[in-house]
Amino acid sequence: MTRSIIENPAPLQSNYVPSEFLYRDEERETLHTFMSSGSSGVQTLFVHGPRGTGKTHHLLSQLEDCPGSAVSCYVPCHRFDTQYKALKQLYRAVTQEEPADGHHTAALQRTIENRTRATEVMVVLDELEFILHNDGDDLLYFLSRLDTDLSLVLVSTTIDDLGDHLEERTFSSLQPETLTFEQYTAEQAYTILAERARAALEPQSIHRQALTHISSTVQNLLFDLHWLRTAAEAAGGVVTENLVVETRERAYRTYVTELLDPLSEHHDLLHQAVTELWMEREERLLTGDIYDQYQDLCTVYETEMLSHRRISDFLTHLEYLELVDADYHYGGDQGKTREIRPPENLFSGQEM
DNA sequence: CATCCACCGGAAATGTTGGGAC
DNA sequence: GTCCCAACATTTCCGGTGGATG
Numbered sequence: 001m002t003r004s005i006i007e008n009p010a011p012l013q014s015n016y017v018p019s020e021f022l023y024r025d026e027e028r029e030t031l032h033t034f035m036s037s038g039s040s041g042v043q044t045l046f047v048h049g050p051r052g053t054g055k056t057h058h059l060l061s062q063l064e065d066c067p068g069s070a071v072s073c074y075v076p077c078h079r080f081d082t083q084y085k086a087l088k089q090l091y092r093a094v095t096q097e098e099p100a101d102g103h104h105t106a107a108l109q110r111t112i113e114n115r116t117r118a119t120e121v122m123v124v125l126d127e128l129e130f131i132l133h134n135d136g137d138d139l140l141y142f143l144s145r146l147d148t149d150l151s152l153v154l155v156s157t158t159i160d161d162l163g164d165h166l167e168e169r170t171f172s173s174l175q176p177e178t179l180t181f182e183q184y185t186a187e188q189a190y191t192i193l194a195e196r197a198r199a200a201l202e203p204q205s206i207h208r209q210a211l212t213h214i215s216s217t218v219q220n221l222l223f224d225l226h227w228l229r230t231a232a233e234a235a236g237g238v239v240t241e242n243l244v245v246e247t248r249e250r251a252y253r254t255y256v257t258e259l260l261d262p263l264s265e266h267h268d269l270l271h272q273a274v275t276e277l278w279m280e281r282e283e284r285l286l287t288g289d290i291y292d293q294y295q296d297l298c299t300v301y302e303t304e305m306l307s308h309r310r311i312s313d314f315l316t317h318l319e320y321l322e323l324v325d326a327d328y329h330y331g332g333d334q335g336k337t338r339e340i341r342p343p344e345n346l347f348s349g350q351e352m
Numbered sequence: 353c354a355t356c357c358a359c360c361g362g363a364a365a366t367g368t369t370g371g372g373a374c
Numbered sequence: 375g376t377c378c379c380a381a382c383a384t385t386t387c388c389g390g391t392g393g394a395t396g
Contacts, residue, residue, distance in 0.1 A: 084381060102370035104380055288358060307385055312360075330360085330391060337359045 005206075005235050011199040012229040014222050014258070017061050022195065023188050024058055030179050031062050035122065035151060042143070042150045044174040046162045049181030051322050052220030055155050056126055063124065072122035077131040078317070079262040083139040086131060087112065090123065109142055116148040124153040129165075129320050133313075137170045144173040158320055189215035193224055201232060206239040213241050223346055226258070227251035252346060259321045263314075266306055269297045270314050274324055278342050285340040287312065315340070 010016050021028060034045045047055050063072060073093035080086045087108045091099040094115045123143065125131065131139060143152055163171050193215055197206050214227050230251040231244045260267050273293035277285050291308055298305040318324045327339040
């Protein structure tokens, strides 16, 4: 093995915080204003936009150097996907104590309510759709009625209009402002990647065309960073465009692995089932076929299989993470079903 | 017009776990 | 320790859906 061209791996990680941010001045300004204005009562900011546009990234970086609130709590809802689990995270942040299971939701709510009265609290619910999917907006309704100075940030990739997903009473008492993160342009993606490459790699170790290829193919920065890192790790001396093309599938796999990490092995198997079936057929996949393939994989890996109903929910999780595209058919020659594809923009469909 | 298809998704049922009251 | 309760993950059940088929 030849020596690595990576001098400093950190800038190729998704959680890397650069000394200077590019292109998101307005969005950062909005976030900063919202997070540092200790207004009284509950104020809500709804942040949405495609995956890999920096929503979480900018939020977390500002949460760190914005210690304005007495209590601040970041909840990634794909890990904490019920009201109860999210409340436990909040309880931990408020009391500094480890919450135990077995309490009643109402008891957790009461403690949180009492301990936060007239305090400044910051709560971020990332990947909000996961919690809405399980428990509806009960948690949001509870938060909206807290008698405290709460700054609530709601983040979602797949929801564009929050009003469509909340009860009216919740929506109207939250009165959310909206902040949209637009997709990066290919040029912007190029500049950001070039900056990361400069900070991470040996000088002169990547061809301009290699970066152009990545940034013009996919504008999801999270994916692009996986791609760049994978190519750099595979490079003998210089990252060429050819090498980038060759490493795309491997990069896609590490990207998927990162996204699925907080979820279960069944999500993994299900994703694998979709990928395998697509390689085989290259045409629309129906839920039933995917379930059959999933069952086969369970047999191969000697894993106990879950029910159709459960897997249907897990498929929705993959949709939320944009690891599959789905068209819903209500009627038509196949009756009521979903037509599933791998994400067109990320998945090129070479050897797997 | 009845029935089938192939699934969606709400709701009830099941078994497990842990806290709290006695 | 025993009993009760709530939350959770998951299964089981079932009422839609709307074109195709007979």
